[in-house]
Amino acid sequence: MRFTWGSATDVGRVRTNNQDSFLTEPAVWAVADGMGGHRGGEVASRTAIEAVRAAVASGLAVNEAITRANAAVRERASGDTELTGMATTMTAVVVGGGQELLIGHFGDSRAYMLHNGVLRRITDDHSLVEELVREGRLTAEQAESHPQRHVVTRGLGVDNDVEVDLYTIEVIPGDRVVICSDGLTTMVRERDIERIVRSEPDPQRAAEALVDAANRAGGEDNTSIVVVDVVEVDPIEVVVPETPAPTEAIVAETAAAPAAATAVPGHRPAMRPAPEPPAPPPPRTTASWGSRIRGTLLLFVPLILVLAIAVGGIGFYARRSYYVGFSGNRVVIYKGVPGGVLGWDPTLEQRTALTAGQLTQIDRQRVAAGSGRGSLSNAHDFVSNLQAHVNATSTTTTTTTKPRPTTTRPRTAPVTTP
Numbered sequence: 573m574r575f576t577w578g579s580a581t582d583v584g585r586v587r588t589n590n591q592d593s594f595l596t597e598p599a600v601w602a603v604a605d606g607m608g609g610h611r612g613g614e615v616a617s618r619t620a621i622e623a624v625r626a627a628v629a630s631g632l633a634v635n636e637a638i639t640r641a642n643a644a645v646r647e648r649a650s651g652d653t654e655l656t657g658m659a660t661t662m663t664a665v666v667v668g669g670g671q672e673l674l675i676g677h678f679g680d681s682r683a684y685m686l687h688n689g690v691l692r693r694i695t696d697d698h699s700l701v702e703e704l705v706r707e708g709r710l711t712a713e714q715a716e717s718h719p720q721r722h723v724v725t726r727g728l729g730v731d732n733d734v735e736v737d738l739y740t741i742e743v744i745p746g747d748r749v750v751i752c753s754d755g756l757t758t759m760v761r762e763r764d765i766e767r768i769v770r771s772e773p774d775p776q777r778a779a780e781a782l783v784d785a786a787n788r789a790g791g792e793d794n795t796s797i798v799v800v801d802v803v804e805v806d807p808i809e810v811v812v813p814e815t816p817a818p819t820e821a822i823v824a825e826t827a828a829a830p831a832a833a834t835a836v837p838g839h840r841p842a843m844r845p846a847p848e849p850p851a852p853p854p855p856r857t858t859a860s861w862g863s864r865i866r867g868t869l870l871l872f873v874p875l876i877l878v879l880a881i882a883v884g885g886i887g888f889y890a891r892r893s894y895y896v897g898f899s900g901n902r903v904v905i906y907k908g909v910p911g912g913v914l915g916w917d918p919t920l921e922q923r924t925a926l927t928a929g930q931l932t933q934i935d936r937q938r939v940a941a942g943s944g945r946g947s948l949s950n951a952h953d954f955v956s957n958l959q960a961h962v963n964a965t966s967t968t969t970t971t972t973t974k975p976r977p978t979t980t981r982p983r984t985a986p987v988t989t990p
């Protein structure tokens with residue numbers, strides 16, 4: 573998928589400091605609106621944004637990344653009385669697969685999507701007035717000007733456990749996603765937001781125009797905007813990569829150069845021949861055949877010992893490592909290193925319940941490349957992440973109707989022995 577994006581933030585016309593933070597990276601965009609104390613809100617939103625960035629980069633699903641951000645905010649606040657009680661909202665968008673974006677949401681910052689010229693709100697606010705609207709005690713119009721419209725009912729950093737709303741949206745080129753703090757939505761009506769988002773083709777200028785609109789309307793709060801335009805989506809395809817044939821046989825081949833250790837998975841590297849042994853010294857005419865053979869053996873013993881130690885060491889490394897790969901279209905854990913090394917081919921250690929067809933395109937590529945390398949528990953953790961992504965995408969709806977949030981908790985993928 574390919575995107576362009578723009579962003580803008582402003583302190584507004586009333587507040588003295590900007591407690592919003594935002595994130596724009598090639599595959600993750602987010603807005604966080606901090607609350608609490610003189611500097612607490614600012615620290616909370618910045619801490620949460622950094623935690624989400626790091627967690628997504630390490631392969632976690634967006635809802636898990638937001639759960640990590642909650643822990644990070646709580647940890648940052650502990651032991652610092654000036655930061656006690658700080659909290660932040662978080663609305664984060666990540667690339668899910670060929671045509672999908674995943675949105676994790678907590679608090680009252682919002683995500684909208686412009687599709688065919690129509691702006692729709694994706695997220696439900698965790699706010700007092702929104703709950704009153706859902707209960708039928710306020711109309712949407714009353715909510716727009718309600719004096720308590722800033723009151724948030726969920727904030728990262730407040731509780732140990734968080735229930736993150738997760739939405740999946742399908743997008744096509746030309747779609748636009750807008751993430752914003754409530755500094756925009758408490759000041760500017762949705763129809764005016766739609767008009768600006770629809771009329772300004774450049775995402776950077778659209779973000780700036782939205783901030784300007786909030787400030788013209790009074791700018792009572794900090795306003796932060798991230799606008800993401802979908803330029804290109806990937807075609808749907810299930811890639812079942814070539815995988816090394818699992819085998820239990822351990823065959824010591826030849827003392828090849830260690831180039832095999834960096835082999836591409838699925839492609840056995842060509843083994844280089846063992847170095848030619850040095851030519852024996854010319855026989856002395858006085859020496860018998862027996863002493864000549866003894867001399868040659870003595871010359872080779874140190875060389876053979878060095879080779880044996882090297883081969884044994886590499887074999888030990890090859891047989892102590894694990895990674896996650898495909899066997900056919902099944903996700904499995906292999907023992908060994910991708911592509912094998914010095915004749916130690918990877919062997920199938922455990923099968924999982926996951927198949928290539930269930931995975932997002934990014935996860936398929938990761939598995940095809942032999943990810944989750946290291947110890948067996950590394951490989952299990954990686955499989956758990958894959959399962960969490962599958963759970964996240966399979967329990968949400970798409971944009972044909974307004975998606976309903978699902979609160980997901982990662983489940984460990986069941987593993988069985990082959």
Ligand code: MG
Nearest residue numbers: 605754755793
């Ligand atoms: Mg705000």
